Amino acid sequence: MNDINAKRYLVLSVFIMTFVFNAWNVLLNNFIVEVGGFNGFETGGLHSLRELPGLLAFLVIYITIYIKEQSFALTSLVVLCLGVAMTGMFENVWGIYLSSLIMSLGFHYFETINQSLTYQNVSKEELPTFMGDVLSKQGLANLLAYFFVFSLVSVLSYKYTYLSIGISGLVLVLFVVYKFRGIKLISRPSSRKIVLKKNYTLFYILTFLKGARRQIFIVFASYMLVEKFNLSVNQVLSIYMATYLVNFLFARLIGRIVNVLGERKSLILEYSSLLIIFISYAYVENVYICIALYIADHFFFSMGIALKSYLKKIIHDEDISSTASISFTINHIGAVILPVLLGGIWISSSSLVFIIGSTLAFISVIFSLLIPSNPYIGNESIFSDKLEFKRG
Template sequence: MYLYLLLLTVAGAVGLQGWRTLINNFAVDTVGLNGFQFGLVQSIREIPGFLSLLVIYLLILFREHRLAAYAAVVLGIGVVSTGYMPSFSGIIVATTVMSIGFHIAETLNQSLTLQYFGPAKAAVVFGRLRGVASVCNLVVGAVIFVLADMLDFTWLFMAIGCVAIAIGLYCLRLNPTIEGLTPQRKTMVFKKRYWLFYALTLFAGARRQIFTAFAVFLLVQKFHYSVQWVTALFFINNAVLMWAGPAIGRWVSRFGERRMLTIEYSGLVVIFLVYAFTDSAILAGAMYVADHLLFNFSMAIRTYFQKIADPADIAPSMAVGFTINHIAAVLIPVLGGILWLTHYRWVFIGAACLSVVSLCLAQLTGADGKPFSESET
């Protein structure tokens, strides 16, 4: 299963990172979108996150690992189609298809990891997969950096999407499952005792979406980053994460969820405020790298849930968690786009405030990852 998850991680990393590397310049330079339109595209991109709930019922028809492979194929189709639709409406359609595939694949990737690897190993596996994703991102970034002046956006999107499609089709031939795992419930699971997991997931989605939707957009619009400079930034970012991903997984396992989440959210408050007020293109790029480094700490939310959950609740709860994450993710880019029309600074000040809320919630987890009320009272 580890090798299967690795393949799915490669498909998702290549497809999503390639799309993210190109989409800002494609939207600004080719299609001519403004901040509000781009925020709307990012909100629509997150709507398929609500489809994560459908994963629960799709598992009645498909085995979990096969559904993940189909999702990788859909992701690739969405990426390929982006380059053939150089318009506002075209980007919306292609982005929706891409997003459906990505969100289903990511939901199942997390679910399978938590099912097949126990609390002592899950964080380490998450970290290793993040490291593999970073290596893939480096390769994608290097290829785009070299080919950006030789190929137009249509060919670049096609090449990236075809990699995800090929991996998904190959995974359909494999069967990595083993016997003896706890059967997963095929109905929606929403329990009161999981409330802290739901809350952390909600606010993580909100603050994360602000950076996803607007950080690179600001670098392109205000600081005039070219596609090569954006790619170089992604290259630096993933070079750091290639080492840091596995290390962070080990740190979560060693030091516990509360400490790691505290570090993440404290750092994010600083990062967002710097991003809001800096006039330095170099410092803004550095904050982008720092944000992605801290984002890896969020695996602690899932390992926290693994420690408190009924084993049969993992797959449906990952689906519910993705849906909760996207309640904020759908709304935030539109609201951020409106704030952007007033001043971009307010978007990042708002993200800093959301990070403060997350910091407070993180203190309610026990030092050993269990709810505070169970472990320390």
């Protein structure tokens, strides 16, 4: 029963994070364009700045010396909610940057700790199915977030809409604290050093590429809907709702696909699909085709749970916390640098931004081919057995 409650606790925590973050995010492009007067370069700068805490995720290794991972995750959720509540109070570039940075601190540190706790409390056999269930609940959280925003934005200003989102999130956090007050998640002692291991090199590379691709999707695919096609808040909300309805309905299927195909084939399928989608983004002129690409993009990106499943199969227990922290830092190297650089490119050529994204997807396909069909500790890449043979 404690194992079941631990999983429920993890799922509900992710549900709250998803609800608050995506309610913040769905309004963001309209807010920064209509209120902040942002151009493409300032938009890229905003996303580079808000990804900075992700680059500093390795600090979690040291913070968890003084505070338990479970408590730190809850604290991070509170910071996330406070940052979102503050967002509408600032209507200039630097004020919006500040509130986004506070929100981002909570978001990224929660994501880092939650990943560590998930690896430690869910077995490698159950992980793809569990992550499929998490994706499904995230789809539901997004749908509820968008209905919530949709009901508020027509009667409230951006300021009070964001305040309502943040306060609602805090209430949900208090509910989790009360509902699961007796639950203690497994949190094993971990290395307090920043350690990069050769065994995980392929995972590090794929994680870096994932972070770079993700920013192009999150920042520029959604920004294009507003900047290029002049969609309103309600139209963007409708697209986001359709996107997460698809995720809600098919997320468990994604988990089963990963179980059946395995990590190697699943990631090859994901990256190949994203390659086609990014190329299509570069030349799309029809708003309905762009919307279809956006929904498909989000669906295939969800297959990234296969990368987490791959790590779970090759990682030693004592490396879980430190690797979770380091992987978030690696993931955000590109996330911090690319948005502001590509924001400058966007001003002169939006198509080139997506061509760069397709190039990253192609490189990802190449590296995913190096994953063995049956990964395990000691068999992290297709070269592992050959290396062992040479040593022998």
